[in-house]
Amino acid sequence: xxxxxxxxxxxxxxxxxxxxxxxxxxxxxxxxxxxxxxxxxxxxxxxxxxxxxxxxxxxxxxxxxxxxxxxxxxxxxxxxxxxxxxxxxxxxxxxxxxxxxxxxxxxxxxxxxxxxxxxxxxxxxxxxxxxxxxxxxxxxxxxxxxxxxxxxxxxxxxxxxxxxxxxxxxxxxxxxxxxxxxxxxxxxxxxxxxxxxxxxxxxxxxxxxxxxxxxxxxxxxxxxxxxxxxxxxxxxxxxxxxxxxxxxxxxxxxxxxxxxxxxxxxxxxxxxxxxxxxxxxxxxxxxxxxxxxxxxxxxxxx
Amino acid sequence: xxxxxxxxxxxxxxxxxxxxxxxxxxxxxxxxxxxxxxxxxxxxxxxxxxxxxxxxxxxxxxxxxxxxxxxxxxxxxxxxxxxxxxxxxxxxxxxxxxxxxxxxxxxxxxxxxxxxxxxxxxxxxxxxxxxxxxxxxxxxxxxxxxxxxxxxxxxxxxxxxxxxxxxxxxxxxxxxxxxxxxxxxxxxxxxxxxxxxxxxxxxxxxxxxxxxxxxxxxxxxxxxxxxxxxxxxxxxxxxxxxxxxxxxxxxxxxxxxxxxxxxxxxxxxxxxxxxxxxxxxxxxxxxxxxxxxxxxxxxxxx
Numbered sequence: 207x208x209x210x211x212x213x214x215x216x217x218x219x220x221x222x223x224x225x226x227x228x229x230x231x232x233x234x235x236x237x238x239x240x241x242x243x244x245x246x247x248x249x250x251x252x253x254x255x256x257x258x259x260x261x262x263x264x265x266x267x268x269x270x271x272x273x274x275x276x277x278x279x280x281x282x283x284x285x286x287x288x289x290x291x292x293x294x295x296x297x298x299x300x301x302x303x304x305x306x307x308x309x310x311x312x313x314x315x316x317x318x319x320x321x322x323x324x325x326x327x328x329x330x331x332x333x334x335x336x337x338x339x340x341x342x343x344x345x346x347x348x349x350x351x352x353x354x355x356x357x358x359x360x361x362x363x364x365x366x367x368x369x370x371x372x373x374x375x376x377x378x379x380x381x382x383x384x385x386x387x388x389x390x391x392x393x394x395x396x397x398x399x400x401x402x403x404x405x406x407x408x409x410x411x412x413x414x415x416x417x418x419x420x421x422x423x424x425x426x427x428x429x430x431x432x433x434x435x436x437x438x439x440x441x442x443x444x445x446x447x448x449x450x451x452x453x454x455x456x457x458x459x460x461x462x463x464x465x466x467x468x469x470x471x472x473x474x475x476x477x478x479x480x481x482x483x484x485x486x487x488x489x490x491x492x493x494x495x496x497x498x499x500x501x502x503x504x505x506x507x508x
Numbered sequence: 509x510x511x512x513x514x515x516x517x518x519x520x521x522x523x524x525x526x527x528x529x530x531x532x533x534x535x536x537x538x539x540x541x542x543x544x545x546x547x548x549x550x551x552x553x554x555x556x557x558x559x560x561x562x563x564x565x566x567x568x569x570x571x572x573x574x575x576x577x578x579x580x581x582x583x584x585x586x587x588x589x590x591x592x593x594x595x596x597x598x599x600x601x602x603x604x605x606x607x608x609x610x611x612x613x614x615x616x617x618x619x620x621x622x623x624x625x626x627x628x629x630x631x632x633x634x635x636x637x638x639x640x641x642x643x644x645x646x647x648x649x650x651x652x653x654x655x656x657x658x659x660x661x662x663x664x665x666x667x668x669x670x671x672x673x674x675x676x677x678x679x680x681x682x683x684x685x686x687x688x689x690x691x692x693x694x695x696x697x698x699x700x701x702x703x704x705x706x707x708x709x710x711x712x713x714x715x716x717x718x719x720x721x722x723x724x725x726x727x728x729x730x731x732x733x734x735x736x737x738x739x740x741x742x743x744x745x746x747x748x749x750x751x752x753x754x755x756x757x758x759x760x761x762x763x764x765x766x767x768x769x770x771x772x773x774x775x776x777x778x779x780x781x782x783x784x785x786x787x788x789x790x791x792x793x794x795x796x797x798x799x800x801x802x803x804x805x806x807x808x809x810x
Contacts, residue, residue, distance in 0.1 A: 365734075394734070405732075406729075407729040408732045408739075411724075417795050418798075420802050421775050421801070422713075422775045423713075426709065426768065427709040430710045432667075433647065433667045437715070437745075440743070440746065441743055443802075445799060446802040449796040453795055457783065464784060467779065468780070469728045472724070473724045474772065477719070477769065478766060481758060481762050481766060484759060492719060493751035494751040496718070499722050499723070499747075500744055
């Protein structure tokens with residue numbers, strides 16, 4: 207049978223969504239959820255996890271996010287055909303330098319980092335001639351933090367943006383694309399700069415806005431918190447997210463965020479002017495434009 | 509039996525949460541929901557509804573929000589011991605002038621308006637020596653608009669702020685308080701000015717912020733909408749609310765909103781400065797303060 211003949215030439219995993227061994231570095235909300243999703247969907251024979259705190263990695267195994275704990279990043283990647291960086295973006299370069307030499311031949315490295323320009327540039331350089339790096343950003347964060355909140359269906363319906371470079375091997379890009387699709391993501395592709403521009407607008411700016419909103423009410427009218435309803439709660443929900451992580455994300459995307467903040471401040475000043483001038487028609491036009499756009503966004507998902 | 513004797517002296521409704529007849533003016537989301545809740549909880553023997561569009565009032569009856577439709581505001585209030593204004597705030601004074609002469613002796617008038625200073629001042633004057641006016645603001649708006657979205661449990665757990673004046677009859681205040689409690693609200697009392705200060709912060713400012721956020725992204729990075737996840741959706745949800753209604757609300761609370769907008773712009777500029785200066789510790793302190801405050805808010809409800 208020609209089919210059988212073929213499968214003896216091609217390795218059982220290549221071209222499929224399955225991996226021999228996957229390594230997860232960083233057992234937090236995303237790392238834990240990736241591991242749980244891989245094991246639930248049987249996308250790898252074995253999942254190895256490493257965390258700076260050994261205890262957290264052990265917890266991840268208990269939670270079903272991995273089969274085994276590794277004592278160090280380089281031990282963790284040995285023998286894996288897929289390595290997923292799930293740590294804060296700022297420590298990814300150091301990790302890559304540590305494990306580089308131990309990467310298996312043909313291994314693919316991907317990540318879940320929230321900014322891409324710096325990370326993709328630096329990691330592609332570090333891993334050059336050793337492994338293909340395919341930047342990825344599954345947009346399934348949560349204001350909940352840590353492994354406790356991890357769940358196998360975290361990625362269901364989430365957008366995942368891939369940011370390959372022109373020189374990235376197409377085969378590696380395809381395997382990473384199929385991998386995130388199997389985890390439930392809706393895939394998009396962008397250049398690292400485009401990615402950072404987009405997430406500045408729809409993730410980093412909203413976070414800063416929510417934080418500024420909470421802080422401005424705390425400063426001016428703290429008693430108002432007592433009567434805050436669903437509107438205020440929705441608008442500020444993301445501000446409950448982990449402050450250290452967000453500080454790192456925001457500082458790694460400074461230029462785009464500054465542009466976005468300035469645009470938002472301009473819009474708020476325009477509204478303030480219309481209100482000061484009692485310009486009902488102008489104010490209405492602004493609120494209408496926002497309303498139509500927001501309703502269109504609703505349709506986009508449903 | 510002393511009990512029977514008593515009930516022949518005291519009217520069956522006084523001191524209780526029940527009314528003979530309730531009039532609802534304005535068959536929208538709030539008016540419809542109030543009617544449905546009253547009928548479900550049997551808080552009145554009869555509910556009469558009036559709307560500028562006769563068709564909407566008829567629809568409200570079909571939906572179970574009222575027993576009968578009235579052809580005019582003054583016809584609607586005749587014989588009612590409770591009148592609830594559920595129209596946009598800006599037309600409430602005209603309505604009150606129209607129905608004033610037909611109010612039953614001892615009738616109580618309340619409303620659901622989103623701002624209070626102007627409305628309470630003007631309506632108390634118009635209704636003086638005719639009926640007690642007890643301003644109320646059940647904070648159960650929704651980005652959904654109109655009668656279609658009305659439901660009997662809209663007020664479950666919602667905060668309702670009463671804004672009586674020093675001269676308002678305590679008995680009327682108590683009846684209105686008990687009424688909104690029976691509808692499921694958690695009651696708070698404030699002066700009209702305090703109310704407007706609070707809602708500027710936790711309702712009007714978030715609305716303007718959400719609208720500005722949507723408009724600034726539409727202006728700068730419209731392609732980013734395609735990858736917007738739950739964070740952006742939550743932060744901007746309220747911007748989908750009815751633009752005409754919000755224009756009216758915002759223009760009726762200009763001074764407080766301007767103060768709030770300026771405070772928010774100051775906070776955003778502070779964040780922008782920390783980001784520009786790469787001041788990680790300062791940025792972290794801001795995000796941490798917001799996070800702690802937002803988490804405290806979560807506890808407040810649960």
